[in-house]
Amino acid sequence: MILLKNRVAIYQREATEMLQNIAQYPGLTEEQLCRFFPEKESTAKILLSHMLKEGRAYRADNGRYYINQEIQNGADDTLSRCIWVLLDFIEQVEYHTAGEFPVEVLCFANGQLYEIVPIPRGKETMLCQLLRLPQKDAGKRLVVVDDAEQIDALDIPHTAGFCTVAADGTVSYYRKEADI
Secondary structure, eight states: OOOOOOHHHHTHHHHHHHHHHHHHSTTBOHHHHHHTSTTOHHHHHHHHHHHHHHTSSEEOTTSOEESSTTTOSSOOHHHHHHHHHHHHTGGGEEEEEEOOTTOOEEEEETTEEEEEEEEOTTOHHHHHHHHHSOOTTOOEEEEEESSGGGGGGOOOTTEEEEEEEOTTSOEEEEOOGGGO
16 A cells, blocks of 8 residues: 655654744745745745645734734844744754753754854943853854954854844954964
């Protein structure tokens, strides 16, 4: 007997992961959601379209995706920039999840724990003090800054690198000369 799988069975894992990404990272764009599936971006677009039709996901007027209309309260630009950093190396990521303040995203990549930490302009001193507190099992930190000029003002333990994210999602990486 030959068992034929229907489309739902074939794409169940991807659909589950897509919904999980929309729920834990509210306000992402279609491009971001599809980039979580390297080599399967066209399949991800189709899944997203089906989820919209079925009412399992909601696209707001700003073009960003949410699990439902009630959750939508504006796009979180900080989260979006941290997701672009995660997506920049998604093919090496074994697991990812939303973090707790001040860490926006946690992930395991190449056997290492990484914390993606945004540092908005004007919050450098406060967040540096917070991130200097002893922490059990702190991972390597990828620090997302608004502007590369902020980097000199930052002294954060376990920093693997600094980065900026352009409006189109392009990530640029930096290191302090003393760290090289």
